[in-house]
Amino acid sequence: MRIWVDADACPRPIREILVRAAERAMVETVFVANRLLQLPRSPYLSSLRVASGRDVADQEIVKRLAPGDLVITADIPLAAAVLERGGHALDPRGEIYSSESIGSRLSVRNFLEDLRATGVETGGPAAFLHSDRQAFANRLDAWLTAQARRR
Numbered sequence: 001m002r003i004w005v006d007a008d009a010c011p012r013p014i015r016e017i018l019v020r021a022a023e024r025a026m027v028e029t030v031f032v033a034n035r036l037l038q039l040p041r042s043p044y045l046s047s048l049r050v051a052s053g054r055d056v057a058d059q060e061i062v063k064r065l066a067p068g069d070l071v072i073t074a075d076i077p078l079a080a081a082v083l084e085r086g087g088h089a090l091d092p093r094g095e096i097y098s099s100e101s102i103g104s105r106l107s108v109r110n111f112l113e114d115l116r117a118t119g120v121e122t123g124g125p126a127a128f129l130h131s132d133r134q135a136f137a138n139r140l141d142a143w144l145t146a147q148a149r150r151r
Helices: 012-025 056-064 076-084 102-117 130-150
Strands: 002-006 028-033 045-049 070-072 088-090
Touching: 002 012, 002 056, 012 028, 012 045, 012 130, 028 056, 056 076, 070 076, 076 088, 076 102, 088 130
Parallel strands: 002 028, 002 070, 028 045, 070 088
Antiparallel strands: none
């Protein structure tokens, strides 16, 4: 089992939580980005630098993903692809994507993208709060605990 991180847009507090969790749970965690990332030296942490471009990191994650792996991403199309391949996906705000919810999340995302294409301002994401960080840490810990029990 691995954790894959869509690291280009991953908030710094989430990266820090993931680094600590990888060490504590001894789980390989790969940060995928189109820029060089500074990570602490650890047998459980690595980075994969990909070319710049739309969805290049997403495609690389999906290509390397094994069933049961966890992907950390706020990208809904990536989460949908992960679920299709038998993986798990967790949003940096602590929401687990599920096969039951991903269809409606994709529909809303596509609708908002269509609105923006016509010039309508839909606003950006809400500010990243301490409560988001805590929700993520709690959900990640619960997921890692469940995986440890399965071993």
